[in-house]
Amino acid sequence: MNFGWKELLTLGGYLNWAGQVSVVLALTLFKPKQPKTTISSATLQSISPAINIQVNVTLDIKIQVENRNRASFKHEDGTSLLMYEGVEVGDTDIFPGLIPARSSTILPCRLVLQADKLASNVTGFIKDLMGGQLSLQTVTRIPGKVTFLGFIKKHIVAVSNCQFVFGVPDMEIKSQICKNKAKL
CATH class of the missing domain: 1.20.5 (Single alpha-helices involved in coiled-coils or other helix-helix interfaces)
Structure with a gap:
């Protein structure tokens, strides 16, 4: 022809x-666009400072992850670290899941403050508690992948660094600043 x-x-x-x-x-x-992560709520589950300087603090944190891609974000096991004045004082696992395209989901986490890691600055921590405001930081890492058209796959690691001030008497977040980045 x-x-x-x-x-x-x-x-x-x-x-x-x-x-x-x-x-x-x-x-x-x-x-691929980076997922946006914020802390939607934090609840102080329990506080029990005792005379022998033993502190038990449990935070229920809800992390909101917004998928801004036009494809779903299937994430694997992730981690969230709780920091107080630059020292890791707690951590939790984030379970795998699926976030639909252009939507957001809430990932609940329970962070238990580890008193032994607070030992270097327990007096400052108790002073902040009694002052009514606790300044904390979370570092969250969520690996996963975005699939376009069923065959184009991009691996993404969403990393979020949130600093927030938690009001102790009213048990709510007073302010927060989150910085998000994604490793493609």
Whole structure:
């Protein structure tokens, strides 16, 4: 079958157009975006300072993860660390799950403050508790992947660093600043 130069030019034009559309889609619509993570609520479950300087604090934290991609984000086991004045004082696991495209979900976590890790600054911690405001930091790491069109897969590790001030008498978050980044 012989093709004339007009047919070849037309075919070349169509292939060129399809290539340009593919590049534009790959750079805009199918580009993975980092998930946005915030702490939606924190509840102080229990506090029991005793005379012998033993402190027991349990925080129920709800981490909201917003998937801004046009594809679902299937995440694996993640971790969330609780920090007080730069020292890790608690941690929790985040269980695997699926966050639908362009939506958000709440991941509940229970963080138990480990008193032995607070030993270096327990007086400052008790002073902050009695002052009514506790300044804490969470570092959350959630690995997973985004799948576009069923076959384009991109691995993403969402990392969030949230600093928040927790009001002790009213048991609510007074302020928070979260910085999110994704490793593609």
